[in-house]
Amino acid sequence: MFNLILFGPPGSGKGTQSERLIARYGLKHLSTGDILRSEIANQTTLGMEAKSLMDRGELVPDEVVIGMISAALDNNPQAKGFLFDGFPRTKAQSEALDKLLAQRNEAINVVLALEVTEEELIKRLLNRGLTSGRSDDNNEAVIRARIQEYHKKTSAVADHYQVFNKVVGIKGEGTVDDIFNALCEEIEKRMAA
Template structure:
């Protein structure tokens, strides 16, 4: 299986690029953000817990995310691979993902880090908020989300550097140009 972690700050284009990766490589997309938004929309217990953190620009606790992911991974059969979007966001989550995949005889093949400067991120997220109406796409929450990313999730990069799977991707420019850089990186490690 081909297992990819797509990484980057809020607004870096993970969702857009994930769709293109899925289309080209036939992978299953696991987006913790989408799963959480679905739970929030359904007003489930998990959704209520998640909403209380998300509305404040904070990360949902590791254990909650790990339980969701374990359940999702166990439901997959005969897939070409998985793209993990929005997970892991902490080193503890990265370790948990490694253990989960190893139980299935798998590992992360490549970690793609979409690099975009702070001002570009803010501009993209404000624009997305105007279009989608997402409650977490306002300036105060955006700045907090980026700060939380920098403080809590940036160390995950070091984890994947040590694993030997880290690949930086310049996440600025035309969508197809960014995707070409991503495809080159995936093709270099494709199993």
């Protein structure tokens, strides 16, 4: 089984590259946002708990998110591996994920971090805002705040996995194919090991 975390600030190309990586390697995509929406739509216990918190404007606590990730791992025993997207976001979530995987004799194989300059991210997001309909994609001040928030929160996750020498920076600028090939090269190095 091969497990990877795809990292990158808003607008770095995670969505585009995730789809391609999943298609090439047969990994199961675990996006916390998608899982949350699915749990709510299916009215699971965890989903209803999350919905009640969100309806009050509160963040979904780590234990609920981790419970959802655990259920997703359990529900996909045939998976060749997982691509984690949007999770973990904190050091505590990183440690909880490591523990969940260890219970299954698995681990994170690599953390691939897409690196894109702030100016390029802003340009991409403003451009995406023209068609996405997302209000947070068409205001430069909001975009800058999102990028800063990303760096503040995720640096602890990168630091956690850096201790295990699992973080690899990937230049997230250039053609979609060039970036994809760089990601694949890192994945294949580890699959061969």
